[in-house]
Amino acid sequence: MTTLVDAPPAAVAPRMTPRQRLVLTLLLGSQFMLAVDFSILNIALPDIGRSLGFSLGNLQWISTAMMLPSAGFTLLFGRLADIAGRRRMLLAGMALLVVGSFVGGIADSPALLLAARVAQGLASALATPAALSLLTTSLPEGPLREKALGLNGTLISAGFTVGAVLGGLLTDLLSWRWGFFVNIPVGIAVLLAAPAVVPESRGERTKLDVPGAVTVTGGLLALVYGVTAAGQHGWTDPVALSCLAAAALLLVAFWRVELRAKAPLAPVRVLTRRTVSWGNFGGLITFTMESSVVFLLTLYLQQVFGCSPFQTGLAFCGIGVASFLGGLAAPRLIGRYGNRTVLSAGLLLQAVATAALFLIGPGGGGALAVMLAASSAGAFGHLCAIVGYMVTATSGLPDGEQGLATGLASMTQQAGITLGIPVLSAIATARTAATGSVLSGLHAALLADAAIVLAGAALVRAGLRGR
Structure with a gap:
């Protein structure tokens, strides 16, 4: 006689509540806007130089003036968010962003514009770790948090791409000043909505x-x-x-x-966790080298291929689409294969795609097709690596240490964006001076980039072995 037994109910995937979706939308919107700020002025640098009288050698300080305080103060402000309140630090950062953006938009001298960029950098250091720790403490560890971190990584990477496209469009159609003004309505919206939507959150109260x-x-x-x-x-x-x-x-x-x-400020027991140390190492590699690829391809499109600023921005749309798809796919891949595999595989794909850019030539449709295909594949791998490192570096920690963990992760991101371009630029410049060919310099820098990412992938895989 056959006995019928009810089959166990299928596992129901956890879903966000409407309140969690609203909090997530607000936090991701602020992160996206801050990411846009890192790239929105890059294509406009020559116009800013002509308008305000920057010398050619000093143009890079328009970017560096934001990156220095952003990278330098993120860990400190991340810890302050644990102590003083994460929502409070987010609001302080967005208020400073609005002020800095207004000052930058009306700047009539190099000194005033650089002061505005410093303010934007401090705003990023205040708001980024606070928003990220609010995100991780608002969602339980597991699929929901991984999905949110995937969206966060997608929007951060998309922000760099949108910043390039938007910067070229605003510069060509209006003025570089709108690269500052565009922040103001978004910042005001966050300032008005966050007190009612985002609950205050803090870790254990301790002395700084x-x-x-x-x-x-x-x-x-x-x-x-x-x-x-x-x-x-x-x-x-x-x-x-x-x-x-x-x-x-x-x-x-x-x-x-x-x-x-x-x-x-940073308990050694946290810094010595393999997930924290190797996760952040993987994040440093992927951000350092991918930001360099975007910089090198900007030089290629404008100095070798002869594109206008707006055309250069449009050429990065493929990177934006691939980044979006990578951000959507990464949480699913992590659920199936695990953090370590996705992080190291993302780095490996990024390395192979960057090496393929060595095939780009001086012009023609074939060179452009290779550039678009390889850069898009690299962007997909880059987003997988971003989500993999964020999940790895913030997993297994109590809520009281999430500000520190996300502060470290944010510092890794911003230090990587800052450090990569000078290193790869120096390689490209030295090779160009030796050969007289800009393309030869770009090829040398791209190969160095690919080799560093490949070595990083191997080290991360080995360092996280057994997790």
Whole structure:
């Protein structure tokens, strides 16, 4: 006689509540706007230089003035968000972004414009880790959080692409000043909506580790400034070498301070977790090298292919679409294969696609097709690596340490964006000077980029073995 047994009910995938969707939309919107700011002025740099009287050698400071404080203060402000309140820090950052954007839009001198960019960088350091930790503490660890981090990574990468397209469009049709003004309505909307939508969140109340804050912030500022100066003046420049030496000393001092501090800024037990250390290492590699690829391809399209700023921005639309698809696919891939596999595989795809860019030539439809296909494939891998590193670097930690974990992840992202371009630019410049060919310089930098990402993929795979 056959006995009928009811089959177990199929597992129901968790779903976000309407309130969680609203919080997620607001937080992702602020992250997207901050990402746009990192690239929206890049294509407009020549126009800004002519308008305000920047010399050619000083144009890079329009970007660096934002990147320096953004990378240098993110870890400190991430920890402050744990102590003082994450929503409060998000609102402070968005308020500063609105003020800095208004000042930048009306700037009539290089000094005023650079001050506005510094304000935008500080705003990013305030708002980015706060928004990210609000996101991770609003959702339980698992599929919902992975999906949210996937969307976050997608919008961050899409923000860089949209910034390039929007910057070219605004510069051609209106003025570079609208690259600043476009932030103001978004910032005001977040300021008005966040108090009613996003609940306040904070970790355990402790005293701020002032020696740790001073050493890590000083070390990061010296590191970013040193690498930037080396990219501009060469790796034998005394100022660059002095800054890099100071960075090494300060970061070593920071580690020693944290070993002895009663309430450390970055508890060593967190920094020594394999998920935190190797996750952030993978994030540093992917952001450093992909931001460099976008920079090198901008040079290729404008100086070799002869594209206008707007055409250059449009050429990056394929990267934007691939980034969107990568962000959607990554959480599903993580659910099936795990963080370690997705992070290392994303880096591997990024490396192979970057190496394929060596095939681009001086012109013609074939060269453009290769560039579009390879850069799109690299962007898909890049987004998989971003989501993989974010999930890895923030997993297995209590809510009280999420501000620190997301501060580290945000610092990794912004330091990577800042550090990659000077290094690869120096390689391209040296090769161009030796051969007299801009294309030869770009090829050398792209191969170096691919080799670094490939080595990073292997190290991450080995470092996370057994997770």
